[in-house]
Amino acid sequence: MGRSPCCEKAHTNKGAWTKEEDQRLIAYIKANGEGCWRSLPKAAGLLRCGKSCRLRWINYLRPDLKRGNFTEEEDELIIKLHELLGNKWSLIAGRLPGRTDNEIKNYWNTHIKRKLLARGVDPQTHRPLNAAAADHHSQLQAPRRFAAAAASAGHPHHHPDHFAVLSNSPEACSHSSDDEPSSATPPPPPRHLGIDLNLSISLAPYQPQSEQLKQEEEDDAAATTTTTASGAGSNATAVCLCLNRLGLHGGEVCSCGRGGAPSMQASTHMFRFITPLGGGHNSTSTTMT
DNA sequence: AACAGTTTCAACCGCTATCCC
DNA sequence: GGGGATAGCGGTTGAAACTGT
Numbered sequence: 001m002g003r004s005p006c007c008e009k010a011h012t013n014k015g016a017w018t019k020e021e022d023q024r025l026i027a028y029i030k031a032n033g034e035g036c037w038r039s040l041p042k043a044a045g046l047l048r049c050g051k052s053c054r055l056r057w058i059n060y061l062r063p064d065l066k067r068g069n070f071t072e073e074e075d076e077l078i079i080k081l082h083e084l085l086g087n088k089w090s091l092i093a094g095r096l097p098g099r100t101d102n103e104i105k106n107y108w109n110t111h112i113k114r115k116l117l118a119r120g121v122d123p124q125t126h127r128p129l130n131a132a133a134a135d136h137h138s139q140l141q142a143p144r145r146f147a148a149a150a151a152s153a154g155h156p157h158h159h160p161d162h163f164a165v166l167s168n169s170p171e172a173c174s175h176s177s178d179d180e181p182s183s184a185t186p187p188p189p190p191r192h193l194g195i196d197l198n199l200s201i202s203l204a205p206y207q208p209q210s211e212q213l214k215q216e217e218e219d220d221a222a223a224t225t226t227t228t229a230s231g232a233g234s235n236a237t238a239v240c241l242c243l244n245r246l247g248l249h250g251g252e253v254c255s256c257g258r259g260g261a262p263s264m265q266a267s268t269h270m271f272r273f274i275t276p277l278g279g280g281h282n283s284t285s286t287t288m289t
Numbered sequence: 290a291a292c293a294g295t296t297t298c299a300a301c302c303g304c305t306a307t308c309c310c
Numbered sequence: 311g312g313g314g315a316t317a318g319c320g321g322t323t324g325a326a327a328c329t330g331t
Contacts, residue, residue, distance in 0.1 A: 036316080090320085
């Protein structure tokens with residue numbers, strides 16, 4: 001039996017795209033928008049698989065792509081996000097406007113891995129290499145927990161890219177590490193690379209962007225912090241995790257607070273670091289830099 | 290200049306998640 | 311609720327570009 005092929009392979013081109021194919025695809029999407037990828041090739045007059053068209057558009061032809069070398073700030077942001085999310089390239093890409101998951105994945109494998117190794121840091125675990133060797137078992141799981149939690153908590157009405165990063169949320173907290181026995185008093189939160197890792201990720205209810213922006217405008221009494229209706233409860237402070245809030249340049253990419261940045265997707269890929277009121281001092285955002 | 294080895298990155302493949310009937 | 315169709319994701323591949331000898 002098996003799956004039906006994603007397209008009629010006998011009559012499709014493969015390999016590198018020609019300029020003419022690119023032009024056809026661009027023209028079609030400009031005229032009709034991104035729609036059903038499966039039917040697009042035929043409609044656009046392309047002898048390509050829909051999947052291939054989608055990939056070409058997303059990774060190469062999209063007008064909002066940045067292209068060019070990664071900046072030092074982007075490097076560090078990728079490293080930090082990878083530490084939190086693991087190999088969730090699309091989620092990481094969601095925090096880097098103009099970059100694609102494929103681009104980041106390639107960049108990770110070709111540049112950042114080596115950079116971390118040169119620093120003596122294990123690229124998978126983000127731990128010092130000798131320490132990583134020491135407790136092999138526990139390291140395998142640590143950096144993936146956040147992403148795993150987010151993925152496994154999948155609710156059909158939650159947009160997959162919308163989850164909050166919660167702290168001190170008992171049901172959400174998956175950070176009690178395997179290498180430390182659980183006890184009545186939880187161990188102090190670990191810190192890595194200047195990030196307060198007293199965090200975990202859970203899904204936040206998805207809202208359509210306009211609704212979300214409206215909500216955020218309402219909630220936006222405090223410029224950089226908002227409360228959410230998520231499971232963190234009412235006394236949690238949410239801190240935006242977009243570029244400028246991470247202390248990086250390029251504040252224009254942030255549209256999470258209000259509609260200021262034109263058409264950036266940042267608000268549709270929102271992470272929030274939530275720290276408890278009172279004790280938090282917004283420590284998450286301040287320690288991220 | 291020619292060749293071999295290495296690096297980069299666009300594209301493909303297979304799988305899972307989600308949608309829709 | 312079940313099953314097929316579709317979209318999206320992450321891992322892998324391989325050709326092109328680059329570097330060293």
